[in-house]
Amino acid sequence: MISAISWVPRGVSKPVPSVADPPTKEEIDELIKTGALERSGDGESEDDDGEMEVETPKKGDQISQALEVAKALGKASKVTESGTKFDDITDGLRELDMEHYDDEEDGIDPFSSGLGDLYYPSNDMDPYLKDKDDDEESEDSDDMTINPTDSVIVCARNEDDVSQLEIWLYVESEDGESNVYVHHDVIISSFPLCTAWLDCPLKGGDKGNFIAVGLMDEPSIEIWDLDIIDEVQPCVVLGGIAEMKKKKGKKASIKYKEGSHRDSVLGLAWNKFYRNVLASASADKQVKIWDVATGKCTITMEHHTDKVQAVAWNYFAHQVLLSGSFDHSVVLKDGRASSHSGYKWTVTADVESLAWDPHTEHSFVVSLEDGTVKGFDIRAATSSSTSESKPSFTLHAHDKAVCAISYNPSAPNLLATGSTDKMVKLWDVSNNQPSCISSRNPKAGAVFSVSFSEDNPFLLAIGGSKGTLEVWDTSYDAAVAQRFGSYIKKSRTPPGS
Numbered sequence: 001m002i003s004a005i006s007w008v009p010r011g012v013s014k015p016v017p018s019v020a021d022p023p024t025k026e027e028i029d030e031l032i033k034t035g036a037l038e039r040s041g042d043g044e045s046e047d048d049d050g051e052m053e054v055e056t057p058k059k060g061d062q063i064s065q066a067l068e069v070a071k072a073l074g075k076a077s078k079v080t081e082s083g084t085k086f087d088d089i090t091d092g093l094r095e096l097d098m099e100h101y102d103d104e105e106d107g108i109d110p111f112s113s114g115l116g117d118l119y120y121p122s123n124d125m126d127p128y129l130k131d132k133d134d135d136e137e138s139e140d141s142d143d144m145t146i147n148p149t150d151s152v153i154v155c156a157r158n159e160d161d162v163s164q165l166e167i168w169l170y171v172e173s174e175d176g177e178s179n180v181y182v183h184h185d186v187i188i189s190s191f192p193l194c195t196a197w198l199d200c201p202l203k204g205g206d207k208g209n210f211i212a213v214g215l216m217d218e219p220s221i222e223i224w225d226l227d228i229i230d231e232v233q234p235c236v237v238l239g240g241i242a243e244m245k246k247k248k249g250k251k252a253s254i255k256y257k258e259g260s261h262r263d264s265v266l267g268l269a270w271n272k273f274y275r276n277v278l279a280s281a282s283a284d285k286q287v288k289i290w291d292v293a294t295g296k297c298t299i300t301m302e303h304h305t306d307k308v309q310a311v312a313w314n315y316f317a318h319q320v321l322l323s324g325s326f327d328h329s330v331v332l333k334d335g336r337a338s339s340h341s342g343y344k345w346t347v348t349a350d351v352e353s354l355a356w357d358p359h360t361e362h363s364f365v366v367s368l369e370d371g372t373v374k375g376f377d378i379r380a381a382t383s384s385s386t387s388e389s390k391p392s393f394t395l396h397a398h399d400k401a402v403c404a405i406s407y408n409p410s411a412p413n414l415l416a417t418g419s420t421d422k423m424v425k426l427w428d429v430s431n432n433q434p435s436c437i438s439s440r441n442p443k444a445g446a447v448f449s450v451s452f453s454e455d456n457p458f459l460l461a462i463g464g465s466k467g468t469l470e471v472w473d474t475s476y477d478a479a480v481a482q483r484f485g486s487y488i489k490k491s492r493t494p495p496g497s
Contacts, residue, residue: 001463001464001466002467003158004156004193004463005156005195005449005461006154006211006451007151007153007451007453009454010148010151010455011148013146013226014146014209015147016144017184017229023232150170151456151459152167153167153461155168163189165192167182168469188213191217192213192216193216193265194213194265194266196268198210219239219261219262219282220257220261221268222234222238223237223292241255241256241257258297259296263282266307266308266310267308271313274319276291276292283308285306285308286302289301301323303331309352310322311323311354312354314361315358316361320333324354326351328346328349330376331343345366347374349369352401352402352403353402354367355406355415362378363378367404368402371397371402371421372395372397373434375392377392393433393434395427397417398417398420400421404451405417405450406451406460408457418448418449420447422446424472425438426474437483442470443468444463445467449464450463457491458474
């Protein structure tokens, strides 16, 4: 399944990402010691022996451990992952007879049948293969190159207990044809629930290219460098477990890192104005504000009474933060008035997602588990910490939970919704009188994430339970073209022309 999607701004990614240095023996030992290689597998039962002990691995365990390390590095083949036994590996090595490799004679047999039997030490010396290899290397190089006009999409994905980030490229040719494919992927330690792209220069320079990931099985946020391939560990981890001890017949003793969440991280929001600031929502009922440059939690808010599902920064008032919870409420907090308890709106069901209107400072929408979407105007909020103001509109959008919503960044009032009823719909919410102008089943299964691109604003990325990324070019939809044609034309006009 694809649980979350984030677009990367055009021109930010390195044309050719760097390849990470292989991990040192100490780094691999640390991964094994901390259990990072085992987190995607089955957990230990409480009946297991208490204190963690390091045992000398048996021969079969050494093979299993090697395969786990290879899997973490993204090198394990499907054959080995399926459970190759030690005897099979031993037989293969025996057949290769590597012990006598250096005893083999070099050179060419003078009594061979002809040129077809000639042996060349490398393909570069073989006239039959050299051109073919050059062509293949050129094609591979082209596939790995990220051009300034390419759109990059990061998908948080899980399949067969393997959690990963897939970096996709959406490439448009001069004749208008498009191609979508996976550029590379990153194996991560736990099931990813949410993502947020950020450009805070964590490694120096003016800007970076990073993705923050909220995890299910750990109360931490991992930040990965998208310009590096085959990276084994994130460059920054916010929060998490410092130490865990299990004792027979007793509940595990957990020591958390300072400022950490205590449960799954369900939502993330990066502040584009204060570029080192990241907000997080958690199943521990808390909202936290992080300084990603220092890796520290600076503010913890506890204004909800149930799991917090989503957070969103205002596009215009950069210190204003919304949070939505399973306690059937949406809360607005203004960092400019830290002593104020904030404003609260009550809704009819669990909050699934939130979105500020990018075209006005005062409006936001919230999608709910009961299939409805509600719009609110914050100017109607009272000075009391609890606001009973009615929504600007209530939209019965889907038959099941509306997991994702996304405003079009270019065309005002164009809103996309995605639901577990497997449908994606486009709405015109002009004058607070929403009307459905298009809908489709993208064959993505239950839809968990939808997101418009800022660079190509009528491209809508869709992810769901089937685990395949779908990209819908909504500009070719007749109803969208009729209502928002002027914005489509503007989006296709090159800057400066």
